[in-house]
Amino acid sequence: MDNPPDESPDAANPTNGGALQDSKGWDGKLRVDRRAVVTNAEILSDPEYSDEDAPPVEQISADEDLLEDYELDIDDIDLAHCRVSSIPALYLERFTKVEKLCLRQNQIAHIEFPPTLNPTLRELDLYDNLISHIKGLSGLINLTSLDLSFNKLKHIKNLNHLEALTDIYFVQNKIQKIEGLDGLTKLRNLELAANRIREIENLDTLKALEELWLGKNKITELKNIAHLNNLKILSIQSNRLPQITGLSNLPNLEELYISHNALTEISGLDNNVNLRVLDISNNKVAHLSNLGSLERLEELWASSNLLSSFEEVERELAQKKELNTVYFEMNPLQLRSPALYRNKIRLALPQIQQIDATFVRVS
Structure with missing residues (x-):
């Protein structure tokens, strides 16, 4: 049925808004145009949006003096x-x-x-x-x-x-x-x-x-740090790095944390002769290569990679006299023979004091 002339649909519903309306649907209150334009639409897409130039929200004074x-x-x-x-x-x-x-x-x-x-x-x-x-x-x-x-x-x-x-x-x-x-x-x-x-x-x-410290970002390339000659610690874990680059001019680098990336090999560390700690865990490295210049290496963290050879471990690491800690768990060399794994590492690296989280020798 058509609505009577001069009467809006809302007029037939006296409960709309809880107020009575006249024959034209007006309830005595000024209403905003339903087609109002939102000038700062970014609020709708970003729940944490804040206007840098907006006045500060009024703060209510504390009931007690904390100081x-x-x-x-x-x-x-x-x-x-x-x-x-x-x-x-x-x-x-x-x-x-x-x-x-x-x-x-x-x-x-x-x-x-x-x-x-x-x-x-x-x-x-x-x-x-x-x-x-x-x-x-x-x-x-x-x-x-x-x-x-x-x-x-x-x-x-x-x-x-x-x-x-x-x-x-x-x-x-x-x-x-x-x-x-x-x-x-x-x-x-x-x-x-x-x-x-x-x-x-x-x-x-x-x-x-x-x-x-730049861990857990979205970085795909190690660059623009060659001038940081005094850099001792670089943490670039949990990024998107396919290779180690850009470190050759950092002779004072002592600790490099580059786990949880996309590495397939160890490279680019020939000039980092003062490196003491190297963490390459959770990558796809299959071989312990290019470590010859790291004679001061004390800790090598290499868990969750693709390392499979005990012979390679001995060949690359046995001569590093200061090496005291290695992590190789969750590699094929550990997963294939978990019962014999630690004994084989101890035989290959007699200077080691800690294998994964286990102390095997007290200094």
Whole structure:
């Protein structure tokens, strides 16, 4: 049946919205056009979208003073796992000698510190919070250590003026690009594991870097690190590397962690004569080759590969006097004869103290 003239379909349903309507369907309230356009549609596709320029959400002051029992001249404040959501609510301006501040595992979304911390603060730990943008650090020119791991960062910004930084920890964020580190000439340790990085880049000014942690990213090539002459530790586990390259100019490299990649052979390490630890576990390496120059090797982790020859183990490793630990479990040489496996390794490598997780000789 057709609706009567001048009457909308909703008029026949007095319960619609719980309000009465007139003959034209108007219920006395101004309604938004059903065809309204969403201007920031990215919110719909990204549940964690945040506008960098939006005003901060109003914070409700805490019912208690978490720092009331702290001496005003304290130099180390630790409020881990205290459900802190507002830094200003802590009234940190009371403390003028703070050198270490730990606010890990809280609910902080915005970095807001009073200027009184600027001259003294050296170590800042904001691990496991809700921070999506690096802001509010401009005055902390004496900061040496910054931990923003397990937050919601997508970009590295507003750091290159913090020239005293020696340690940066940005593990488990959503960072796609290494950037914003120019000028950090004192940086010794950079941790960017468990992000979304596809390329090693923009490390040119980090001449003092000794440790670079890039595990669990999406990197397909080892490059742009040849200038890092002081690098001692490189962790590039759980990436997409088909071969070892780009390390020949790193004579000071002592530890290389390159497990869980797509390696089929050991190569590119001839000049890394100071290498002490090599982890190639969980690859597809079939032969222990190209290890002759690694005379200082102490630990070889090679579990879950395709190694099958005890003779090759003896030939390549028996003369390495400093070698004390090997991991060969889940290789054909272990899977084919698990009962005899450790005895055969001990006979082949009499200097060994540990085979997999088992100590076989006390030094």
